[in-house]
Amino acid sequence: MYIDSFDGSWFDHPFWRTGFLLTADRDLAKIRDSSVTAVVIDVEKGADVGPETGSAPRGHSSQAPAKPASPPMPAKARTAEPASAVQRPSGQEQDYEHASQLVLRSKREVKRMFAEVRLGRAVDAERVGALVDDIAHSVVRNPSAxxxxxRLKSKDEYTYMHSVAVCALMINLARHLKLDEKLIRDIGMAGMLHDVxxxxxxDTILRKAGPLTDSEFEVVKRHTERGYRVLQRSNGVPDIALDVSRHHHERVDGSGYPFGLKGNDISIYSRMAAICDVYDATTSDRPYKNAWKPPEALAQMRxxxxxxxxxxxxxFIQSIGIYPVGTLVRLNSGLLAIVVEERDDDFTCPxxxxxxRVSDRRRTIVQTRRVDAVFERILCAEDPADWGFDDWETLRDTALTQASRTTHRAA
Structure with a gap:
């Protein structure tokens, strides 16, 4: 069937958009498990139009309940999964695996797009839009993943992965700002194309390890206008993307470029992009500057x-959390820990x-729990390099995987 819309806010349903053909059983299950009370279907666009009597007239939408009215199965009737059953990955593990594959594909796509633009070709907006759709779906499933x-990119791949990161950050921010869902794709494309x-x-300037000279910085500043012109000659690029490519370096106080715009003279989309752009830039290793820790970057932006x-x-800070997933933190109990899950009800207690253990610099038995502000609190974020964690990426990924399994078993 073709889903035309959902009853209620789009925050209540598990899809980044409305208006799509429902073909997979897993998507139907997501609707049933959500807080959606009804869906509106378009019988002209669906593949389920039949001759049965009582069906809605063609050209009209009909409303159908999203959840069956049958009572839940009594607790005694539920059976435990046999111990010998195949252990399937938990939802969070699947989200991270899916996101990991999407990040790799996105990097290839952005590299290809940038290479074509360097050859004087226009941006393939349809192809970019399809990639943005996948990113939006991943962000809705699990924003942290x-x-x-x-955000975890090398200096060499910064130029490409920065576009992907800003795309994801802008989509996530748009959702938290409760902007019209019909704009989400355009906002995501703006993030993806902002630095074209x-x-x-x-490259000698982009990859320069030291500070830029005044003349080199003037060359860099021209990228906003040149990117705007590239997108202008590309068919199918939304106006929001044109605006953001030109104005994402403007600042509310008028200190930005290229025009020194102030306040509401800068669109909400370019104001969003300015925040997402700076956050990802400062939390990434770049040729001329090492990354700040996320909390440090947010504090500096404040x-x-x-x-x-x-x-x-x-x-924006609410949308990503004060201590994003994967951050190394020091607790007042004298322990170092990895943030494995954010909590919407209190961003200071993930x-x-x-x-x-800090006192004798020894590893301890891994313990996963929610920080309790009464008995324990986070003192600060830490840099893994300061503690000699050469295997930091393995440590972090293992902690996230183990925590997701623990959560899955407890659910």
Missing amino acids: LINLA GKTTVP LCEGQFDEDILSV VVSSFF
Whole structure:
């Protein structure tokens, strides 16, 4: 059947958009398990139109209940899964695996797109849109998975992965701002294409390890206007993407470029992009600067008084959490821990896996629990390199996997 819309807010349903053909049983199960009370279907677009009597007239939508009215199975009637049954990956493991594959594919796609633009070709908006659709779906499934994986990039792949990360961050921010869902694809494309003008900047400047000279910085600043012109000559690129490519370096206080726009003269989309762009840039290793820890980056952005839209920045911080998943933190109990899950009800008290004792610099038995502000609290974020964790990526990924399995068994 063709889903035309859902009853209620789009935050209540598990899809990034409405208006799609329902073909998979797993998607039907998602609707039944959600808080949606009804769906509106379009019988002209669906493949389920039949001659049965009593069906809705063609050209009209009909409303159908999303959940069966049958009572839940009594607790005694439920049977446990046999011990010999095949252990399937938990939902969070699947989300991270799916996001990991999507990140790799996205990197290839952005590399291809940038290479074609360097050759003077237009952007293939249809192909970019399809990639953005997949990213949006992944963000809705598990925002932490894709956003954190996209942030973990090497200096060499920064130019490409930055586009993917900003795309995901903007989609996630748009959802938390409760913007019209019909704009989400355009906002995601704006994030993906915001730096396409960097294709006109020589690699010797982009990859320079030291500070840029004034003349080199002037070359970099031209990427906004050049990117805008590239997108202008590309068919199917939404106006939001054109606006963001030109204005994502504008600042609310007028200190940005290329035009020094102020306040509401900058669109909400470019104000969103400015925040997402700076956050990902400062939390990524770049040729001329090592990454800040996410909490440090957010704190520094707060200190840039007047540069960013304060209301949007507050929502952005809520959307990613003060201590994003995968962050190394120090607890007042004298332990180091990895943040493995964020909590919407209190961003200062995430779920963590402690594994290292500070006093004697020894690893301990891994314990996963929610930080309790009464008995335990996070003192600060830590840099893994300061503690000699050469196997940090393995440590982090193992903690996330084990925590997801624990959550799955407890569910």
